[in-house]
Amino acid sequence: MVPASVQLSELAILLKSLLTFSYPADAVLSHHFRNHPDIGRRDRALIAETAYAILRHLRSLEAATGSLRPRDLIIAWLARLSGLNLRECEGLVHTNELDRYKAAKAYPLQEAAAAIRLELPDWLVAPLESQYGDRLPALMQAINAPAPLDLRVNTLKSSRDKALAQMLADGFSATPTPYSPLGIRLGNKPPLNQYPLFQDGTLEVQDEGSQLLTLLTGARRGEMVCDFCAGAGGKTLALGAQMNNSGRLYAFDISEKRLARMKPRLARSGLSNVHPQVLASETDIKVKRLAGKFDRVLVDAPCSGLGTLRRNPDLKWRQRPNSVAELTAKQTTILNSAARLVKVGGSLVYATCSLLSEENQAIVTAFLETHPGFALHPAREVLGRLNITLNTGDLLTLAPDTHGTDGFFAAIMVRTA
Secondary structure, three states: OOOHHHHHHHHHHHHHHHOOOOOOHHHHHHHHHHOOOOOOHHHHHHHHHHHHHHHHOHHHHHHHHOOOOHHHHHHHHHHHOOOOOOOOOEOOEOHHHHHHHHHHHOOOHHHOOHHHHHOOOHHHHHHHHHHHHHHHHHHHHHHOOOOOEEEEEOOOOOOHHHHHHHHHHOOOOEEEOOOOOOEEEEOOOOOOOOOHHHHOOOEEEOOHHHHHHHHHOOOOOOOEEEEOOOOOOHHHHHHHHHOOOOOEEEEEEOOHHHHHOHHHHHHHHOOOOEEEEEOOOOOOHHHHHOOOOEEEEEEEOOOOOHHHOOOOOOHHHHOOHHHHHHHHHHHHHHHHHHHOOEEEEEEEEEEEOOOOHHHOHHHHHHHHHHOOOEEEEOHHHHHHHOOOOOOOOOOEEEOHHHHOOOOEEEEEEEEOO
16 A cells, blocks of 8 residues: 555545546546546545545535635645554645644534535425424434445346355355345445455345335336336336346447446356337337336436435535436436336336436336326335335435435336226
8 A cells, every 4th residue: 555645645636536527437537546546446446435425524624724726635634544643644744734623623514514514416405404404413424424335136047145144154244235135235345346255146236225226116027117217227126126037128328338348247246037128218219119008117217316316425526406307307308208108907017226306206107197098006015015114105205314324215106007
């Protein structure tokens, strides 16, 4: 490992790119480390973790230091979040920076405006306060902590009990996820790329909440199923295993690049019932040709991603009120188009990883008002049939403060006519 002072110098270079918010943070980190192959794996992990901590707490660090300059933010992080005292920071904080360090340390966060205390952009405070009320501080405290690493066991390859026993024997800190019968939660974030159970497709990285969304579809063997916004295929792979590699599973997406990222995962999974297809748009002719043929359709809609801030803290700084308005229009179009695929008696699951009701309940309410042939089906009934002890009512609403998952929303709608 390189000295801590060198790590912080590298961090300052990285922050300069991250703070433009021109690209997703994970893409910026990947690009930076690819261009600096001399940085070792452990150093990369520490630099990345610190960068994400600064992004999570950007409002309070900026307020504490009065600056958005990378070096000043690092000083504020050392003072407030690193867990190190001033003596331990000797050699990391220069003599001419001591006043800034002490001022940041003494910053009275409890007296700051709500947006600073909650680590939110100003525009997000009011809508979240109106939804979550007194619960919002606890929610944001959970969101501003790093997420655990959750894995899904591919039941075509193994059972959870068997995979978990193997991981424990191999020295992993691992426990079953509390709700998903397919999940394993790791106590740390070890490299998995070379682990045999990952390489052979037994394990896939997938948040427990995302696993529950897939189970909520109720997909069974022999059915026609569509993952309408498949992306890189995490939920597609889970659906394929749920269907026991039978029937036909279509993976639609308007991005050929995103679907291409599914290929190596698909090869590892052992699935042969998946049919990836690129759509020209949400209203592609392929959708019209397949209208009324599907038993299950999952719409994991493009959204603000505010439920995933534990993993993607840059999203709260990259989103704007106008971008959310654009997303809700797109979500409505996508859901309306996907609904055409569902046959009578079939089900349509609308899901997002957003915390905002305008992307969630409002979309579903408007859809049901304009589509009388669909009816809401209680999520608790589907989960109950799967012996999953989780009841959030008719709609599935998950959050890190109450469930330990990312923030997710889902509604099941059955086509009745």
